[in-house]
Amino acid sequence: MVNTxxxxxxxxxxxxxxxxxxxxxxxxxLVTKIMRRPELGALAGLILVAIFFASTADxxxxxxxxxxxxxxxxxxxxxxxxxAALLMIGGEFDLSIGSMVAFTGLIFGAFLTLNSWPLxxxxxxxxxxxxxxxxxxxxxxxxxxLPSFIVxxxxxxxxxxxxxxGLKWATGGSTQMRGIGDQAGEGLIRELFSGVAFEGVFxxxxxxxxxxxxxxxxxxxxxxxxxxxxxxxxxxxxxxILLRTRAGNWIFAAGGDxxxxxxxxxxxxxxxxxxxxxTAFAAALVAVLTVLDAGSTDARRGFQKEFEAIIAAVxxxxxxxxxxxxxxGAFFGAIIFGMVSIGLTYTRFDSDWFQVFLGAMLLLxxxxxNFIRRKVTGER
Amino acid sequence: MExxxxxxxxxxxVKHFGSVIALSGVSLNVHRGEVMCLLGDNxxxxxxxxKTLAGVHKPTSGDFLVEGKPVSFASPRxxxxxxxxxVYQDLAMIPLMSVTRNFFMGREPVKGVWPFxxxxxxxxxxxxxxxxxxxxxxxxDPHQAVGTLSGGERQCVAIAxxxxxxxxxxxxxxxxxALGVAQTxxxxxxxxxxxxxxxxxxxxxxxxxxxxxxxxxxTVLNRGKxxxxxxxxxxxxxxxxxxxxxxxxxxxxxxxLGGMV
Numbered sequence: 335m336v337n338t339x340x341x342x343x344x345x346x347x348x349x350x351x352x353x354x355x356x357x358x359x360x361x362x363x364l365v366t367k368i369m370r371r372p373e374l375g376a377l378a379g380l381i382l383v384a385i386f387f388a389s390t391a392d393x394x395x396x397x398x399x400x401x402x403x404x405x406x407x408x409x410x411x412x413x414x415x416x417x418a419a420l421l422m423i424g425g426e427f428d429l430s431i432g433s434m435v436a437f438t439g440l441i442f443g444a445f446l447t448l449n450s451w452p453l454x455x456x457x458x459x460x461x462x463x464x465x466x467x468x469x470x471x472x473x474x475x476x477x478x479x480l481p482s483f484i485v486x487x488x489x490x491x492x493x494x495x496x497x498x499x500g501l502k503w504a505t506g507g508s509t510q511m512r513g514i515g516d517q518a519g520e521g522l523i524r525e526l527f528s529g530v531a532f533e534g535v536f537x538x539x540x541x542x543x544x545x546x547x548x549x550x551x552x553x554x555x556x557x558x559x560x561x562x563x564x565x566x567x568x569x570x571x572x573x574x575i576l577l578r579t580r581a582g583n584w585i586f587a588a589g590g591d592x593x594x595x596x597x598x599x600x601x602x603x604x605x606x607x608x609x610x611x612x613t614a615f616a617a618a619l620v621a622v623l624t625v626l627d628a629g630s631t632d633a634r635r636g637f638q639k640e641f642e643a644i645i646a647a648v649x650x651x652x653x654x655x656x657x658x659x660x661x662x663g664a665f666f667g668a669i670i671f672g673m674v675s676i677g678l679t680y681t682r683f684d685s686d687w688f689q690v691f692l693g694a695m696l697l698l699x700x701x702x703x704n705f706i707r708r709k710v711t712g713e714r
Numbered sequence: 715m716e717x718x719x720x721x722x723x724x725x726x727x728v729k730h731f732g733s734v735i736a737l738s739g740v741s742l743n744v745h746r747g748e749v750m751c752l753l754g755d756n757x758x759x760x761x762x763x764x765k766t767l768a769g770v771h772k773p774t775s776g777d778f779l780v781e782g783k784p785v786s787f788a789s790p791r792x793x794x795x796x797x798x799x800x801v802y803q804d805l806a807m808i809p810l811m812s813v814t815r816n817f818f819m820g821r822e823p824v825k826g827v828w829p830f831x832x833x834x835x836x837x838x839x840x841x842x843x844x845x846x847x848x849x850x851x852x853x854x855d856p857h858q859a860v861g862t863l864s865g866g867e868r869q870c871v872a873i874a875x876x877x878x879x880x881x882x883x884x885x886x887x888x889x890x891x892a893l894g895v896a897q898t899x900x901x902x903x904x905x906x907x908x909x910x911x912x913x914x915x916x917x918x919x920x921x922x923x924x925x926x927x928x929x930x931x932x933t934v935l936n937r938g939k940x941x942x943x944x945x946x947x948x949x950x951x952x953x954x955x956x957x958x959x960x961x962x963x964x965x966x967x968x969x970x971l972g973g974m975v
Binding site for chain 1: 790791794800802806807808809810811815818819820821822824831832833835857858859861862
């Protein structure tokens with residue numbers, strides 16, 4: 335009925351077939367290697383956008399001051415985008431990031447002005463509340479097995495609403511809370527979260543005529559805004575965690591296929607909860623940075639930032655289905671954002687083109703990512 | 715082989731899910747250096763049995779012994795620690811991740827002190843390349859995504875991973891059912907290699923030909939019960955086929971179609 339030795343007699347053809355395939359692989363290996371980097375698209379996009387503005391925008395855009403102008407909004411968005419990227423790689427979304435910025439901004443302000451807590455305590459308490467809320471988000475998603483899209487959409491409205499109600503309650507009817515900057519006081523902690531860094535370096539550079547200075551000798555750019563330092567630092571740490579640590583491998587695994595990951599002993603639920611806490615943490619960091627900078631907070635803080643963060647993450651190479659992407663890609667994605675939103679004001683184009691650009695860029699990035707994924711996995 | 719203590723022995727294993735009786739008295743054992751084939755048609759209870767052995771389900775009643783000692787697993791991790799590794803048909807690998815990252819997933823070796831503790835990827839790459847070489851898959855670049863490997867290669871990588879991490883018993887859940895002829899022979903050849911290294915293998919399949927090619931003994935499962943265990947010398951392949959199909963119908967169909975089923 336059946337020839338049982340058939341499998342063994344078939345052994346030679348597969349090995350020759352395999353060799354041919356391998357030779358083909360070797361030919362394209364260099365291209366494949368480059369293609370395998372998820373942040374390739376974002377980097378290429380950034381170069382294209384830079385070329386576009388270099389040829390159309392006023393030359394002042396690419397001076398030191400202009401670059402700081404671009405990087406400031408990029409930094410605020412980027413901190414959120416990097417956390418969103420890690421969460422997306424882990425296979426989940428967080429639509430509550432923007433509202434979380436407003437809400438943590440409010441409680442940070444309340445801790446300072448209503449409770450008159452010292453700055454350090456207020457910051458630590460704000461981060462603790464954020465971690466709690468992020469953990470709650472994560473636990474609901476994990477236990478209910480609902481899509482995180484829906485759960486965090488609920489929190490988008492809950493937290494935005496709470497911010498409005500809370501602000502009115504705390505200020506007696508206003509949707510803006512003032513006087514936070516004065517309450518925060520001065521000192522080392524404040525320096526860490528507001529103002530500029532590396533002032534000494536910039537003063538030295540100006541003194542040696544390496545950067546522009548005013549006639550009185552002070553440099554035109556006095557330092558790097560601290561939010562940019564946080565942004566760069568966070569991007570580096572996140573990239574290192576993602577690519578070099580156990581936790582990073584678990585994030586890829588949790589997003590790539592949670593069942594396979596669980597079968598291999600990866601604590602998927604713990605990883606996802608930690609990632610939800612991280613996005614909330616990032617939102618709290620942005621809240622502290624921006625509230626201290628402005629000296630006040632309002633209910634519109636972080637408005638629509640959740641979408642921008644996800645768009646930056648997608649431009650940075652994250653797949654909507656999880657399991658693939660990069661933190662450094664989100665870093666470039668956020669810089670593209672900053673460059674376009676600020677850059678358009680240096681050109682003669684209407685700056686409302688920004689929205690059009692945003693949508694087009696997102697669509698392009700998704701198409702490109704899908705193409706790359708098929709290349710990487712060898713799907714046809 | 716009879717005087718050895720079996721690696722895994724189960725006796726009269728029963729598993730109920732509410733009012734559903736998934737297993738009603740299954741007995742099975744597997745020894746070192748042996749491929750035990752578990753045969754059964756759809757709905758025979760193969761999946762429930764594997765999941766019970768792998769620590770996903772707890773048996774309702776019956777004995778479960780590993781190397782002669784009774785065990786009770788609370789989670790798949792416990793089963794893994796006891797040396798029982800399960801390779802699921804399609805849930806073994808993550809296609810978007812590299813071969814190395816898949817190979818060490820969940821068991822990454824680390825170096826350095828916290829907070830600078832990191833995965834020793836150089837070591838991982840080296841081990842992966844070596845292990846792949848041993849099973850005859852020449853991975854030039856262990857960073858290539860698992861998605862670029864063929865189905866058979868993926869199964870082999872999953873098995874190699876289990877072997878590398880010290881499995882004593884391998885449970886293979888239909889490793890060949892989705893594969894073509896060439897791929898199947900690659901996996902079967904590797905199962906044979908694993909047996910020679912002294913591991914016990916439980917090979918679940920509904921393909922009698924694949925089972926007969928590598929199996930030492932055959933246990934047939936039907937409607938949650940074992941119909942019996944036969945050594946290869948005791949049973950011919952078409953008898954096995956009939957036993958598994960559970961009766962005469964298939965024989966009748968087979969006769970009608972000229973003996974081709």
